[in-house]
Amino acid sequence: MARRIAILPDAVADQIAAGEVVERPASVVKELVENAIDAGARHVRVELEQGGKTLVLVGDDGSGMGREDAILALDRHATSKVKSVADLVGVGTFGFRGEALPAIASVSRFTLTTSEGDGTATELGVTGGRLDRVADGVRQRGTTAAVRALFFNTPARRKFLRSVSSETRAAHEVVTTLALAHPEVGFELHLDGVCRIVVPPGQALDERLAAVWGTELAGSLVPVSYAVGAFRVTGFAQRPGDAKPTGRRTQLFVNGRPFKDPFLIRAGEAGYRSAIHPGDRPSLLLNVEVAPADVDVNVHPAKLEVRFRDRIGVERVVEEAVRDALGVLAAAVHVGDWRPVGVGPRMPEGSDPTQVVNGADLFAPVDLPDSSETASVEPAPGFTVPLLQVFDTYILYEAPEGVVIVDQHSAHERVLYELVMAQLTGADTPAQRLLLPLTLELTDEELDAVEAHGEELRRVGFEAEPFGGRSVAVHAVPSPHSRFDAEACFRETVADLARGRFGGWANRLERFAATYACRAAVKAGQRLDQREMRELLLRLFATDLPPHDVHGRSTIVQLPREELERRFGRR
Ligand SMILES: Nc1ncnc2c1ncn2[C@@H]1O[C@H](COP(=O)(O)OP(=O)(O)OP(=O)(O)O)[C@@H](O)[C@H]1O
Ligand SMILES: [Mg+2]
DSSP states (O other): OOOOOEEOOHHHHHHSOOOOOOSSHHHHHHHHHHHHHHTTOSEEEEEEEGGGTSEEEEEEOSOOOOHHHHHHHTSTTEESSOOSHHHHTTOOSSOOSSOHHHHHHHTSEEEEEEEOSSSOOEEEEEETTEEEEEEEOOOOSEEEEEEESTTTTOHHHHHTOOOHHHHHHHHHHHHHHHHHHOTTSEEEEEETTEEEEEEOSSOOHHHHHHHHHOHHHHHTEEEEEEEETTEEEEEEEEOGGGOBSSOOOEEEEETTEEEOOHHHHHHHHHTTGGGSOTTOBOOEEEEEEOOGGGEEOOSSTTSOOOEETTHHHHHHHHHHHHHHHHHTSOOOTTHHHHSOTTOOSSOOTTOOGGGOSSOGGGSOOTTSOOSHHHHHHSOOTTOOOOOEEETTTEEEEEETTEEEEEEHHHHHHHHHHHHHHHHHHSSOOOOEEEEEEEEEEOOHHHHHHHHHTHHHHHHHTOEEEEOSTTEEEEEEEOOOSTTOOHHHHHHHHHHHHHHTTTTTOSSHHHHHHHHHHHHHSOOTTOOOOHHHHHHHHHHHHHSSOOSBOTTSOBSEEEEEHHHHHHHTTOO
């Protein structure tokens, strides 16, 4: 029979971060379960007694080992998984150092029963590192490793073990993590004879999440899927409104391998920006995919930490990925608290924001009374609180929970973004035909952009066609609000598209919508009257209240009443 296990040359062994593999029962669980998964197991069964202090048992239905290989596996640096230094870069399996089994066997009473499914089985017994039993056994294909009396021969380390409940928790977490990393594998966890986890093989990740994190938490998650350049981030992020200060769960993977990195979790949280209270901790499960050469997974003895070549890039893409996932949903955080008094959770009856096509009613049409006095005695439906525009850029008002400051450009951009997305995917926008077409001179890149985005431009209301040389003729334009400058908007949108602005947006339509919304929106520095401000806020609060605009900047800044009271020494 071919020998599959080879002893690593010392040079290779030395390049591998050595260290303490076996720290506590949970690390034994981790090493043994990883071996089972590496062996192609479909089912993995884990049993613990006394938090693993008296027994850790891991059984699998993987490849199993022949007798020779099984004995060899207990040698330091015996591994079937790496044969040269080159293999260490981007190694696809968990194990490669060939030191887990010997390390475990050296500090316990260890037995291994294994069979390749050929009707024979081998039983090995090791006590404190000494192989003292080789026998024929009985077993179906697969391997069972049993670790008894961990650290029986190293009393100092035994003393460092925590309470049974603490060791149990740690081992439970290890199984949960590996179960999330491998939804294709079935797991069972038994604690002192009580079955605590049982998940079938062949689950989808969301099913597996619901099974191990619970259906309630899993139900509060939205999918993350985002790619920029060489990076891709997938997974799940909790809806901002469901995030709480306690009880969150997090899980990171790099190329499917679990690791820990509090700073990357922070980067994910940063994706929420102002969407959550400062104390809230959203649950996150994120898998970062990078080229194997761009991540070093061998910096930690138990392979719990990794090192990225482009750390800053990874943090940025994680933040963007989370923000992107949240951007399109009802990020209805404290909406109730921060709407102006009287604004309900939805638009007043009969005003569907997606129906406002040529949204001339977004701002008061020119022939409506537009002095602020008239407007304030004739409030827009739904709310009456006075609005104050400051620096011709921000809208201030009082809400039940404090003072709210809205960035007018950012708010309008958000409103238009949703509108445009609806237009791009639904019915055409009635455009306003021009008596005299606009003729515009463009650069080659801009002409390419007009051609490439002709359909999107048409859907939002711009009809443009080549007009000889580098000119285009624009025959029809949209009219999203009364202060809209069609020519400037067209020029700027096309220039942005040509320059690849918003290039980070994965989706072509979203990219276009973000570009156009930015250019079509009312700008900072434009004076608005009461009625216009009110219309804008009504529209804003009718969207899935955005915590941020298409650039990821804050749309709304909240100054809590408590904060004011604290600053003025009232509490
Ligand atoms: N459950 C198992 N089923 C089949 N083969 C196994 C099993 N566990 C261990 N082996 C074999 O024994 C070898 C040694 O395992 P060990 O865990 O000590 O090292 P490793 O997994 O190669 O590397 P690492 O030290 O990084 O875990 C493995 O390379 C594998 O060939
Ligand atoms: Mg291993």
